[in-house]
Amino acid sequence: MNPLRPVILAAAASPRMKRVITGTPMTAEIVRRFVPGESRAELAPVVRALLGSGRLISVDFLGENTTDRARAEATVAEYLSLINELAAADRPPRPDDAAVPVEVSVKLSALGQALPGDGPAIATDNLRTVCIKAAEAGVWVTVDAEDHTTTDATLAAVRALRPEFPWLGAVLQSYLHRTRDDCAEFAGSGSRIRLCKGAYREPPAVAFQRAVEVSDSYLRCLEILMHGCGYPMVATHDPALVSAAERMAAESGRGTGEFEHQMLYGVREAEQLRLAGAGHPMRVYVPYGDDWYGYLTRRLAERPANLAFFLRALAAGPDQTSGLPSLRRLRKSHR
Structure with missing residues (x-):
């Protein structure tokens, strides 16, 4: 099972993560992959x-x-x-x-x-x-x-x-x-x-x-x-x-x-x-x-390839993602 799955699913319940991700223009690329x-x-x-x-x-x-x-x-x-x-x-x-x-x-x-x-x-x-x-x-x-x-x-x-x-x-x-x-x-x-x-x-x-x-x-x-x-x-x-x-x-x-x-x-x-x-x-x-936020995070949690695709999209717009918590910090906070 994807070791990051618990972290991503924890992010699904995080209001802060929701604000960051839904407010990122590059998110649209991954959203449209799963939500037409x-x-x-x-x-x-x-x-x-x-x-x-x-x-x-x-x-x-x-x-x-x-x-x-x-x-x-x-x-x-x-x-x-x-x-x-x-x-x-x-x-x-x-x-x-x-x-x-x-x-x-x-x-x-x-x-x-x-x-x-x-x-x-x-x-x-x-x-x-x-x-x-x-x-x-x-x-x-x-x-x-x-x-x-x-x-x-x-x-x-x-x-x-x-x-x-x-x-x-x-x-x-x-x-x-x-x-x-x-x-x-x-x-x-x-x-x-x-x-x-x-x-x-x-x-x-x-x-x-x-x-x-x-x-x-x-x-x-x-x-x-x-x-x-x-x-x-x-x-x-x-x-x-x-x-x-x-x-x-x-x-x-x-x-x-x-x-x-x-x-x-x-x-x-x-x-x-x-x-x-x-x-x-x-x-x-x-x-x-x-x-679409809850649906998207569950899709990301299912397969590492989905998460990698999403992180590449985020990396393309660093000005919009400066407030994104690191995965290491998320993992530590949800142990």
């Missing part, structure tokens, strides 16, 4: 290009940890407008039983889950509003995972709405110790589960810390999903896990259209195109919006 735009207008050509290439999409309006009711309602309104626009997008013809090409991903903390008092109930009601619009438009919805403190409330919301929207997807993170049991519960008929490794800073009491442990857990969880009755969504860029998914699918008797691969926008583009060209459902997670 801040508005639906900037998002639209990316959606057209991805769908035109034979890939599927899952669009996320960036935002999390909302503690303002009006902001949560504004996020719902943005999702409703987004779904309208995605429904109108040209989609390549697909068999009737194929995966829905267009999906939105939603973080419940952006819909009000952290509001004082009845935040989880507010978020669930807001999710229902988004699902109603999505059902009318022929768009899927998947509920994103966040840090472990939200897992119980998030899965409770999914349980509450699945009788009404059986296609509602959920995300499970293999680095959490609990995820094997969650996979067993949610691998039922018709369920959609996106399995990822996990991108938040979690304590050893609840999450595996070593990369090999996280990958081993991923394989155990994926085996449960592949032998279940649902629709596994294999969200990984790890070549070994991509190959393992193909092998497990064959062993469990799944056809090509009975599971899908998922990768992030801006990561392993050639592999995405290879999978799509080979006839595999390949969905790209596409974020947009101006609240």
Whole structure:
């Protein structure tokens, strides 16, 4: 695992680091690698290009940890407008039983889950509003995972709405110790589960810390999903896990259209195109919006190459980065 990962994830929670990084003009270069735009207008050509290439999409309006009711309602309104626009997008013809090409991903903390008092109930009601619009438009919805403190409330919301929207997807993170049991519960008929490794800073009491442990857990969880009755969504860029998914699918008797691969926008583009060209459902997670800081830092923490790219961009503008704390100082302050 990237030794700088804990440092970078600690920076994600640092207001000072956020001010420095978001105020640096050269940051735009790395942001655009992972976030194609801040508005639906900037998002639209990316959606057209991805769908035109034979890939599927899952669009996320960036935002999390909302503690303002009006902001949560504004996020719902943005999702409703987004779904309208995605429904109108040209989609390549697909068999009737194929995966829905267009999906939105939603973080419940952006819909009000952290509001004082009845935040989880507010978020669930807001999710229902988004699902109603999505059902009318022929768009899927998947509920994103966040840090472990939200897992119980998030899965409770999914349980509450699945009788009404059986296609509602959920995300499970293999680095959490609990995820094997969650996979067993949610691998039922018709369920959609996106399995990822996990991108938040979690304590050893609840999450595996070593990369090999996280990958081993991923394989155990994926085996449960592949032998279940649902629709596994294999969200990984790890070549070994991509190959393992193909092998497990064959062993469990799944056809090509009975599971899908998922990768992030801006990561392993050639592999995405290879999978799509080979006839595999390949969905790209596409974020947009101006609240990109938390998303960016998690992407930097995942791979050293991402961090190196970002530091080169910062080094190109030293006048703008004189206030940036050194990585050595950050590491020392977060031991």
